[in-house]
Amino acid sequence: MSSQMLGLLTGFAFGFLLQKGRVLRFDKQVGAMRLRDMTILKFMLSAILVGGVGIGLLSHWDWIQIAHKPLNVGAIAIGGVLFGAGWAVMGFCPCTAIGALGEGRWHALFAVLGMVVGAALYAELYPLLKSTVLAWKDFGKLGLPEALGVSRWAIIPLFWAMCLGLFAWFEKRAL
Amino acid sequence: MKGRLQDGAWSPYLAGALVGVLAVVSALATTGLMGKTSYLGASTTFVRAAGLLERAVAPERVAGNAYFTKEKVQVDWQFMLVTGVLFGALVAALTDGSFKMEGVPPAWAGRFGPSVGKRAFWAFAGGIVAMIGARLADGCPSGHGLSGMMQLSLSGFAALAFFFGTGILVARIVYGGRKHE
Numbered sequence: 016m017s018s019q020m021l022g023l024l025t026g027f028a029f030g031f032l033l034q035k036g037r038v039l040r041f042d043k044q045v046g047a048m049r050l051r052d053m054t055i056l057k058f059m060l061s062a063i064l065v066g067g068v069g070i071g072l073l074s075h076w077d078w079i080q081i082a083h084k085p086l087n088v089g090a091i092a093i094g095g096v097l098f099g100a101g102w103a104v105m106g107f108c109p110c111t112a113i114g115a116l117g118e119g120r121w122h123a124l125f126a127v128l129g130m131v132v133g134a135a136l137y138a139e140l141y142p143l144l145k146s147t148v149l150a151w152k153d154f155g156k157l158g159l160p161e162a163l164g165v166s167r168w169a170i171i172p173l174f175w176a177m178c179l180g181l182f183a184w185f186e187k188r189a190l
Numbered sequence: 191m192k193g194r195l196q197d198g199a200w201s202p203y204l205a206g207a208l209v210g211v212l213a214v215v216s217a218l219a220t221t222g223l224m225g226k227t228s229y230l231g232a233s234t235t236f237v238r239a240a241g242l243l244e245r246a247v248a249p250e251r252v253a254g255n256a257y258f259t260k261e262k263v264q265v266d267w268q269f270m271l272v273t274g275v276l277f278g279a280l281v282a283a284l285t286d287g288s289f290k291m292e293g294v295p296p297a298w299a300g301r302f303g304p305s306v307g308k309r310a311f312w313a314f315a316g317g318i319v320a321m322i323g324a325r326l327a328d329g330c331p332s333g334h335g336l337s338g339m340m341q342l343s344l345s346g347f348a349a350l351a352f353f354f355g356t357g358i359l360v361a362r363i364v365y366g367g368r369k370h371e
Contacts (some may be wrong), residue, residue, distance in 0.1 A: 022267035026274020034282035036205030041295035048361035058206035065210025066340040077229040079217045080231040084328050084342040094327025095352025101320025104362035108331045109232040117279030120292045129317020137325040141257035157218040158351045159342040
């Protein structure tokens with residue numbers, strides 16, 4: 016099988032589950048940011064909890080490699096703020112905009128077009144950013160276990176406990 | 191906790207947990223097929239799409255751009271993953287009857303009225319800003335949020351905190367803080 020075919024099949028399953036969880040909706044995305052409807056947070060954290068255990072085991076057995084993105088603080092802070100602002104106005108993130116088109120919400124097309132234009136603009140800005148923001152402090156490809164000097168398996172149960180507590184609170188408040 | 195809700199939706203806990211399983215299977219499958227583990231992500235694909243479109247009108251500009259050279263303008267695994275999301279969502283929506291042609295989202299209409307042009311303009315403008323941010327931060331809620339946090343990457347936790355923190359703040363300004371409706 017080609018890597019493109021594998022990508023298509025994986026994406027199909029991903030899109031199916033995003034739609035079934037109802038996280039592709041503008042109202043759900045904005046609902047989370049307005050702290051009224053935590054559907055997307057329940058969805059994301061559930062994926063992270065289950066995936067975290069699986070990725071932890073497979074990397075422990077050396078079946079897969081961990082691939083941290085670098086902790087380039089200035090770029091993550093400024094980029095994160097820009098992304099958050101655009102996300103709130105657009106009401107979609109990159110994947111959910113594509114998925115929303117699939118469920119007929121064609122206004123997401125304008126979001127997708129905006130993101131393609133944004134990517135082209137970023138390519139133009141890249142030389143400037145490379146010598147400024149991207150050249151600031153980079154802590155490298157760092158994981159929480161190495162940073163804290165503890166095992167991954169000390170963090171994962173704690174993270175599970177925190178998220179389950181959060182879920183219970185969401186359900187109690189009917190969020 | 192119910193697995194199935196009304197109108198064919200699944201519990202977000204169940205659907206999310208299955209995405210967790212999918213992410214693990216995908217990590218294993220990409221390692222086996224390509225020799226290097228690839229994690230779910232989406233925003234680099236928008237760079238490649240921009241590069242492919244731009245190449246059609248100004249090929250020398252794309253060839254001479256350092257960022258396009260770095261990210262390689264091609265239809266790769268992630269590009270097809272993002273394409274697959276469209277079809278997966280389409281099939282899910284058609285089979286449970288939740289497919290709906292919609293030009294303005296209900297929550298937007300409640301605040302800013304039914305104008306398609308207004309919604310289109312702000313979706314477009316928001317898209318530009320969000321994608322510049324995602325590329326600078328080196329990821330989106332899929333790459334940094336799902337994949338990064340699953341691996342316990344510090345960058346994933348940091349990025350998601352900035353995404354959500356700013357999102358909450360801006361949503362409060364744009365959509366209002368008080369409960370109305």
